[in-house]
Amino acid sequence: MDDLANVIASMRMVSIPYNFNISNRGNVDFGGGRHLKRMYFFLSSVLGTVLSLSGLFAAAHPSTAQAQTVQKDYENHPNRAAIEYVVKNKLMWLYPDGNFRPEQPVTQADLVAGLVNAKALTIGTEVTGLPANHWAKVYYERAKKDGILDGVTLNPSKVLNREEAALLMNNAWKNIFKAYQNKRQVYSDIAVTSGWLPKKSGKFVTGVSTTAYDGLGNVSRGEEAVALYLLHNDAIGTKAAENIALQFHNSLKVSGGNLKGKVPTVKGKDIRLLIQFQNGKIVSYFSGDFMVNASQVKFMEFTVKNSGESKSLARYTYDSGTNLIRKNTR
Template structure:
């Protein structure tokens, strides 16, 4: 009996070993990592995928070090800005996946001074120009012609600092213009620009709310500056006697005949760059001009 039980036990252990042999591959499959899980730009990659600004490949990978093409960046920027209207581009390949993105980018000005070549792998100078074009109708500073768009991209955090050369061949320790832009680097740029885009939309909404509250009645400008969590809102009134009156919240009441100008700004708390910025200089008219 002892011999019999021992034999049965050995047989069971042997069989269990056979069955167990199927489990390690399954366990390994569960721990397979996506190619960006340990990448320094993982948060940006997850952000752009979640917000449908870029995409994962069918195998679930992002290919973070793959160089981006012109079409990749144009499509990403169109997604960031939520563009829906386009214009035809004569000669553009009819069956190219990015055709609709290029038509929308063309109407928006993203392709200004850009040689259209959707399959071209971009260098940092070319990418900087396209990103500046995308933002020039949102922030006036980006509408100025530059000697180096790679420098502009680095200074705004869109691209990382990198040793290399400017487009004219001059050596640089920070603003390399000639190397490629990776998908991981594009993801960080698009995440930054998308956050700014969402902020601008919210800032404009707040500025419009304040503007719509303004009334001129009995020789006085009346209105309301709201308090909104996460935002610094400020209305500055420059008076003809040289004084400046500041309103951060509450009711506004000013003698119109004494106002020289108003400046209305909306910022995220703790940030210096305005999401909305308007000047009023034509009193008693309430006409305003965006100076963002």
């Protein structure tokens, strides 16, 4: 700014009149004539340009301007990883202001839409009882087709309690794992033990007190994100595991009294074939080709798991080594 002050001061000096004696013209006053006016306007224009440029450079200087960033409302949330996952995979959404609102309670329509997205459902069936032109209509149709709405009273705008949310979640998982197909008196406990909802003290919907399986409190969007993250991974994982199981099944051949096949090897997966023989001996095969006496096979079980996990993403049993009919027991 000192340099700018010097420029301005030097410009002001131009307004002092100067007299020059020019041969044959006498004394000419440049200080009060039209030439000075032209110079004045010229220098005024230059001064305006300098001031504009100085303002531009000053605004760009790090000492006077800082890049502004908006901190998302889930930056420090304990479920941040799950929230980022569901947003990235378009299972849930951010609001127009860029926030997720992780503590906002979820409605029935919110959760139904999320569960449908997590399972990537595309086929629906007609649903009656929804308000006309409701935004979640297509999600309810797909949820009904999949069985997610079994035993559920439709009320899209209702803020769900944990028991109501747990029933919807259980319905979403029951077509993936048979363990969730049995009807229960309450569902908040299975939601907690399965990791879909966090532990919370309170009461079951039956009125019985509990230190972990509360069914009456609300479910937040941050908690929903965790459930959808798990459901999406199970849906993707079981689909991949089914392809591996089919690959194994198609490799099985009985020839010359021998059962032959190949156990696939896939990175990140624990894949094994367990064979129980007629003499009671049990042998596990983890990868590669195998050949056994078909008539000596009493039972076979083929499983696919994620490495380091106990849950089977695919599990098939065979009751003999000659009749290669498999049964899905997942």
